[in-house]
Amino acid sequence: MLIFISLIVFLLFIIFLFIPTIYYIPSKLNLYRILIVGGTHGNEPAGYYAINEIYSEIKKYNFPFEIVLIPNVNKFGLFFNLRNFLFHDLNREYGWSFTNPNNKSTNNHFTNKIIEPIIHSSDIIIDLHEGYSYNRINENSKGSTLSGKNIPSNLINLILKNLNNNITRSEKKFYYLEYEPLPGTLREIINEKQIYLLVETTGQNNIQPLYIRTEQMKNIIYSVINWLLIRSNITSSLNRRS
Numbered sequence: 001m002l003i004f005i006s007l008i009v010f011l012l013f014i015i016f017l018f019i020p021t022i023y024y025i026p027s028k029l030n031l032y033r034i035l036i037v038g039g040t041h042g043n044e045p046a047g048y049y050a051i052n053e054i055y056s057e058i059k060k061y062n063f064p065f066e067i068v069l070i071p072n073v074n075k076f077g078l079f080f081n082l083r084n085f086l087f088h089d090l091n092r093e094y095g096w097s098f099t100n101p102n103n104k105s106t107n108n109h110f111t112n113k114i115i116e117p118i119i120h121s122s123d124i125i126i127d128l129h130e131g132y133s134y135n136r137i138n139e140n141s142k143g144s145t146l147s148g149k150n151i152p153s154n155l156i157n158l159i160l161k162n163l164n165n166n167i168t169r170s171e172k173k174f175y176y177l178e179y180e181p182l183p184g185t186l187r188e189i190i191n192e193k194q195i196y197l198l199v200e201t202t203g204q205n206n207i208q209p210l211y212i213r214t215e216q217m218k219n220i221i222y223s224v225i226n227w228l229l230i231r232s233n234i235t236s237s238l239n240r241r242s
C-alpha cells in the first residue's frame with residue numbers, strides 16, 4: 001500500500017515538474033487568438049512572472065479575442081534554473097516532422113508536441129525570452145531587442161514608444177532587430193498569416209532586477225492587447241476566427 005501511494009506521489013511530482021501550465025481566457029467574439037509563452041529557457045524567468053501577473057490582472061475581462069497563456073514552457077528548467085529541459089533546448093526542437101522536408105530540427109520534445117498545435121491555431125504569438133547582455137553593448141546577446149515575423153510597423157512603433165518611455169539610458173532602450181533564421185526555433189514554424197513577436201529583455205543572471213524585466217514584458221503585452229482592441233473595433237485584415 002505504501003509503495004502504491006509513493007508511486008502515485010512520485011507520478012504526480014513528475015507531472016507537476018514536466019507538463020506546462022496552460023491558462024485560457026475565453027472570448028465570446030473570438031476574433032483572434034493570442035498566445036503568450038514564457039519560460040522556454042529555464043534561466044530566463046521574467047516571462048513566467050509577467051504571464052502569471054498578466055493572467056491575474058486580465059482573467060475576468062471579456063476581450064473580443066481569446067488569450068492563451070503558457071508561463072512555464074520549460075517547467076523543469078525553471079525549477080532548476082537551467083536553460084534546457086535535461087539536454088533539450090526547447091527552442092531548437094519545433095517543427096520536427098518525418099513528412100515535412102522543410103523542417104531541419106533534429107528532435108521534437110514532448111513539450112513542443114503539446115504546444116505546437118496551440119501555436120498553429122493562434123493569430124498572434126508573443127514569445128518571452130531574456131538575453132545576458134544589452135545588444136547595443138554586446139552584439140552576441142539579443143538583450144533589450146524585439147524581433148519576429150510579419151509584425152505591422154505600427155504595432156512595433158507602439159510597443160517601442162510605450163516601452164522606451166520608461167527607460168532613460170540610451171544603451172538600455174529596446175529596438176527592433178532583424179536576424180537570420182535558426183532551425184528548430186518557434187519563429188520557423190510561423191506562417192505568413194501569423195504575427196510573431198520575440199521579446200528579449202536583458203536579464204540572465206539578474207543583470208537587471210527581475211521586477212524591471214517583468215514590468216517591461218507586461219508593458220509589451222499590454223501594448224499588443226491595446227493595439228488589438230483598437231484594431232478589433234475598426235477593421236480586420238487578419239483572419240477572422242469562425
Ligand SMILES: [Zn+2]
Pocket residue numbers: 040041044129130
Ligand atoms: Zn531564451
